[in-house]
Amino acid sequence: MEKSHDLPQVLLLKPPLDMELFGQDRFSSDKFRFLKAWESPLPLDQFLQAHAQSVQAILVSGGIPVTAETIRLLPALKMLMTTGAGLNHIDMAECRRRGIAVANAGSVPSEDVADLAVGLLIDVLRKVTASDRYVRRGLWITNGDFTLGSKVGGKRVGIVGLGNIGSLVAKRLEAFGCCISYNSRKQKPSVSYPFYSNVRELAANSDVLIICCGLTDQTHHMINKEVLSALGKEGVIVNIGRGAIIDEQELVRCLVHGEIKGAGLDVFEKEPDVPKELFKLDNVVLSPHCANLTGETFNDRQKYVVANLEAFFSNKPLLSTVVDD
Amino acid sequence: MEKSHDLPQVLLLKPPLDMELFGQDRFSSDKFRFLKAWESPLPLDQFLQAHAQSVQAILVSGGIPVTAETIRLLPALKMLMTTGAGLNHIDMAECRRRGIAVANAGSVPSEDVADLAVGLLIDVLRKVTASDRYVRRGLWITNGDFTLGSKVGGKRVGIVGLGNIGSLVAKRLEAFGCCISYNSRKQKPSVSYPFYSNVRELAANSDVLIICCGLTDQTHHMINKEVLSALGKEGVIVNIGRGAIIDEQELVRCLVHGEIKGAGLDVFEKEPDVPKELFKLDNVVLSPHCANLTGETFNDRQKYVVANLEAFFSNKPLLSTVVDD
Structure with a gap:
């Protein structure tokens, strides 16, 4: 030696x-x-x-x-x-x-990241974090049953970036009965999920968008006002990619005004800074960039x-x- | 008419x-x-x-x-x-x-219940609710990264009650790479997962127990001190069945003293009363009996x-x- x-x-x-x-x-x-x-x-x-x-x-x-x-x-x-x-x-x-x-x-770390993406999606749809707060505040006793969640099965899930992580997210969500489609730089010949070359069109045809791509000059603020508006009032977004792939200011505005339904976010534009407006919302789950931390x-x-x-x-x-x- | x-x-x-x-x-x-x-x-x-x-x-x-x-x-x-x-x-x-x-x-409602069971498991292992609290309290900025979670894949998951709901939980968790085994009144000839006739033995051979059975005289307090002790310090329990299937007082004691690792609970013995000791714990997720509420x-x-x-x-x-x- x-x-x-x-x-x-x-x-x-x-x-x-x-x-x-x-x-x-x-x-x-x-x-x-x-x-x-x-x-x-x-x-x-x-x-x-x-x-x-x-x-x-x-x-x-x-x-x-x-x-x-x-x-x-x-x-x-x-x-x-x-x-x-x-x-x-x-x-x-x-x-x-x-x-x-x-x-x-x-x-x-791909499996861990995919697991958290699915966890965040279930959490937002089924209001896990929000209902945990409800119980811990003693509101179950005083206010009765919590508001209804939304079913995971049958949701049209659009995966943005079908690499390692995106494919593992798709595999997991198929087991829940979700309908998968995707956007990525190029169509993948080996994949049978419907492909959208345009992320706005993917959003228009999805109930859920899951951001699984990397941050590059091309993907910076790719999820902008137009895409969020195509996703719509009943749409949910999950981001386990990088914060700046979404125009965060626009996302916050949409969440605060109910222009999209909810979000599960592991990443933010200026970590560890998280927009304070989100702290008051029950329709978001905020995770401190720990998708691969097991x-x-x-x-x-x-x-x-x-x-x-x-x-x-x-x-x-x-x-x-x-x-x- | x-x-x-x-x-x-x-x-x-x-x-x-x-x-x-x-x-x-x-x-x-x-x-x-x-x-x-x-x-x-x-x-x-x-x-x-x-x-x-x-x-x-x-x-x-x-x-x-x-x-x-x-x-x-x-x-x-x-x-x-x-x-x-x-x-x-x-x-x-x-x-x-x-x-x-x-x-x-x-x-x-079986799919909804199975979805929440998986959501609660991911949440406990990956600390979703706890880390959301961490972010909302502003601790990410002051205290830095959140503590590590535990990987979903590879976990030995013991399903207690492999009926409709239990089977759907198993199907979902297979997609995450979990290893499924089960306990139920009788072994199911059509199922290839390992069967344990004794729930204590199932617990001893599992990292996670998911309670999917109904509450009967036979299942009342079936998950007792002995079973929780067999599950052990690194074990996690999820209950979407009925509260009284678990000896709740014993469960609370185990959680408070770290004798099991964590719990995701949608049901409790005296709903809507939830043991106050659980409100302070970061290793539990408390859901107000809403597994089928979508x-x-x-x-x-x-x-x-x-x-x-x-x-x-x-x-x-x-x-x-x-x-x-």
Whole structure:
């Protein structure tokens, strides 16, 4: 075994969420060691310049931006690993230009994310969170039965982005008797669900929209006033993608004025800031971006991250890289 | 068409929940009319004696008891219709002795009940209601990420009572990658899930118990200290059956002391009274007995109730009667 200081270094700009929660030991390896930018007294740019020739790999998590400026300060960088699914914190154009391999947690957290999407949908339709508040406030005794919910089965569910996560959401909701259709960049030849090339048309033909796509320049504010209006007064929206895929200000307006029926939101435009107007509403469920936060998936993900970095330093193929088409 | 006062009468002891919510018109028929005990100034026993020879059918909903005393005052009674699924408010022994046909809403509300069971399970495992409270209290900003949830997939789910509802719960949870086994009065030859004749053994081999059976003398407090202890510290319980199937005092003690991990409860022993100790807990979801309360199912149920009563008065076979074995 090489001595620890001979090992190649994986740059950490800030502590990734997984390490903050579980400590660094679970990420240790005899193939690499971590270089922690935040432990240095140097300003970040000087720190990066000092290690410019040695840093071949970076590890980050969702909230940690990797800008073009950072990448330009690291001429030896060849691999960027992010522990989440989203890529919107990474300057993908610069990575492509430089030929840097970008890897995310792949499909490891997809089941968890799909589970929460279904949980949020059942919750909004069947008013689980709202009725729990009702019971805890003692209102069941004083005010009698809670208001009726809406049935899950038979709902026309439009899935926006039928990748890993979207497909798992569809599989689950089929078991509830929902009717699935979808929108995505291209029609999927292997899928029999009806395809809508236009998200407004999907919304017009759906009782529920579930946002499962990534955030890109193309999907930013894709769910706008027009789409929400097509979804309509009886429509429900669930977002487990990224907050900025929806025009949040418009969504809040629609929810407050009853122009759509309800929403289950795990993501927001300015996390951890959540629009205060939503706090008073019974027809929304607010989840603090935790669609992939289960103990089981953290375990799997930690193993996957280490295995991917070890593959990189052993010149083996990565377990997965991001296809950014 | 016969004149209204010539029509046979359906006795209502109290307004059934469905009528309270939607009015009586939706239950009207040209085959029968309603006889409303609560509108008479007479005490109930005298009122029943006055109509003893004419009442052939009664319509009730879940919270309205039909005792042996009531049944004995109605010698002409031949049919009893209840709008819910449960039968614990009806003296079934007396009905059997007298050969009175008992009909419930059959499988009409089963999907709704199964949907809520799954919703409560996802909620407890993924902490949906607890994290919604966290966001609404502004704690995401001040305290950072919420605690990790537990993955739905891979959980060993023990279903107690594999009838209509239990089977629909199993079908849904298979789509999430759960491993199903069950306990019921008898093993079902058509079912391939592992069967446990003993509910304590089922609990010992499960991460989750979902109570889907009816309340009878045999199932009263069936989920006792021994069963909860077999389920264990990491175990979760969901109850969409009836409150008294679980020894509620023991359940509360286990939840307060962390002897089981969490619970999703739609039913309680003394509804609408919910043990106050539960109000402070983040590991429980409290639902005000609304597993079958959706607008869609109320519609279907109302049609089903009217059709069943019309079948009775037309001497046609009932759409369903309760098999009480």
